Amino acid sequence: MSRKVKIFIDGSEGTTGLRIHERFAEREDVELLPISSELRKDKEERKRLINSSDITFLCLPDAAAEESVSLVENDHVRIIDTSTAHRTMEGWAYGFPELSKEHREAIAAGNRIAVPGCYATGFISLVYPMVAEGLISADYPVSAFGISGYSGGGRKMIAAYEAEEREDALLAPREYALSQAHKHLKEMKKIPGLKREPLFSPIVADYYSGMVVSVPVYTELMNKGRTPQEVWKYLADFYAGSCFVRVMPFGAEEASANMLAGNAMSGRDSLRIYVTGNEDRVLLSSQFDNLGKGASGAAIQCLNIALGCEESKGLHL
Ligand SMILES: NC(=O)C1=CN([C@@H]2O[C@H](COP(=O)(O)OP(=O)(O)OC[C@H]3O[C@@H](n4cnc5c(N)ncnc54)[C@H](OP(=O)(O)O)[C@@H]3O)[C@@H](O)[C@H]2O)C=CC1
Numbered sequence: 602m603s604r605k606v607k608i609f610i611d612g613s614e615g616t617t618g619l620r621i622h623e624r625f626a627e628r629e630d631v632e633l634l635p636i637s638s639e640l641r642k643d644k645e646e647r648k649r650l651i652n653s654s655d656i657t658f659l660c661l662p663d664a665a666a667e668e669s670v671s672l673v674e675n676d677h678v679r680i681i682d683t684s685t686a687h688r689t690m691e692g693w694a695y696g697f698p699e700l701s702k703e704h705r706e707a708i709a710a711g712n713r714i715a716v717p718g719c720y721a722t723g724f725i726s727l728v729y730p731m732v733a734e735g736l737i738s739a740d741y742p743v744s745a746f747g748i749s750g751y752s753g754g755g756r757k758m759i760a761a762y763e764a765e766e767r768e769d770a771l772l773a774p775r776e777y778a779l780s781q782a783h784k785h786l787k788e789m790k791k792i793p794g795l796k797r798e799p800l801f802s803p804i805v806a807d808y809y810s811g812m813v814v815s816v817p818v819y820t821e822l823m824n825k826g827r828t829p830q831e832v833w834k835y836l837a838d839f840y841a842g843s844c845f846v847r848v849m850p851f852g853a854e855e856a857s858a859n860m861l862a863g864n865a866m867s868g869r870d871s872l873r874i875y876v877t878g879n880e881d882r883v884l885l886s887s888q889f890d891n892l893g894k895g896a897s898g899a900a901i902q903c904l905n906i907a908l909g910c911e912e913s914k915g916l917h918l
């Protein structure tokens with residue numbers, strides 16, 4: 602029997618760390634290197650475990666993720682980082698294998714892999730093919746909106762939403778990132794190759810997990826594929842054969858009661874794309890779990906590609 606892959610999860614008690622841990626429960630090909638709860642923030646202990654691992658997942662705030670990378674002392678350990686710290690950095694593979702052969706190869710060969718941000722995953726799943734296939738130009742003035750469950754904000758936000766006594770405002774969906782400085786904007790611009798950052802409005806609401814990210818497009822401003830059906834065909838062809846990204850049959854009737862629920866993909870690691878709209882305006886929407894294809898599921902997909910095993914191993918599509 603071949604040796605088990607040694608895996609350390611730095612940040613294993615956090616929201617994404619716990620989900621990764623859960624997904625490994627039934628895997629026999631990996632050995633998880635444990636860290637005691639008291640030592641989980643101890644730099645020396647983390648350094649020891651990172652350097653004893655074959656693969657370390659970083660499920661930490663950005664500053665701690667940067668520190669973890671600085672603790673690597675050998676050239677065999679592979680890092681899969683779920684934070685925002687390294688996503689647009691030179692030398693890091695962007696962990697979205699469906700985008701191109703080059704993305705997939707960089708993940709397979711890389712020892713530094715950055716997992717895309719959750720909103721960025723939805724946005725890029727829609728905009729990258731639109732630009733790559735020439736349906737819109739790189740200077741198209743893209744806007745997007747999205748809704749997420751509160752687990753997207755990690756432990757602190759979960760505690761705020763699940764507190765017995767909570768502010769009334771938390772009962773209603775809340776729009777945020779109003780100053781147009783959301784932390785995913787950089788990757789949203791860079792990965793599809795847009796000339797400017799999109800106008801992006803996220804909303805967080807009172808349910809645990811799952812999200813929908815939508816991008817509206819005026820057909821008149823497109824270069825080709827000027828009917829919603831044609832746009833649908835381009836996207837369906839782009840993702841043909843992918844087991845993680847499924848372009849749903851054309852039209853709003855595919856959504857439940859003509860609505861896209863934020864929590865429909867909760868607990869799953871795959872992503873669904875919907876193309877709706879009319880001859881004047883097309884709406885592209887991406888529905889998935891912020892903790893699935895939006896974080897932990899994508900991180901494990903990258904691990905599977907790096908290990909050369911079945912891409913969906915241990916995941917719930
Ligand atoms: N939640 C989501 O849907 C998504 C999250 N991400 C990203 O993944 C990363 C983790 O997020 P998430 O799991 O939600 O966050 P959480 O706040 O739920 O978890 C982070 C964990 O890291 C621990 N931690 C903080 N500082 C250190 C340190 N110096 N050393 C070791 N452990 C530390 C925290 O402990 P303590 O709580 O005690 O401080 C906590 O257990 C973040 O960068 C986040 O932006 C990415 C995509 C989606």
Ligand SMILES: CC(=O)N[C@@H](CCC(=O)OP(=O)(O)O)C(=O)O
Nearest residue numbers: 684685718719720749753754805
């Ligand atoms: C609801 C909520 O607060 N969501 C988080 C995004 C979660 C995420 O994707 O974090 P990373 O950037 O580390 O990937 C936010 O908007 O900041």
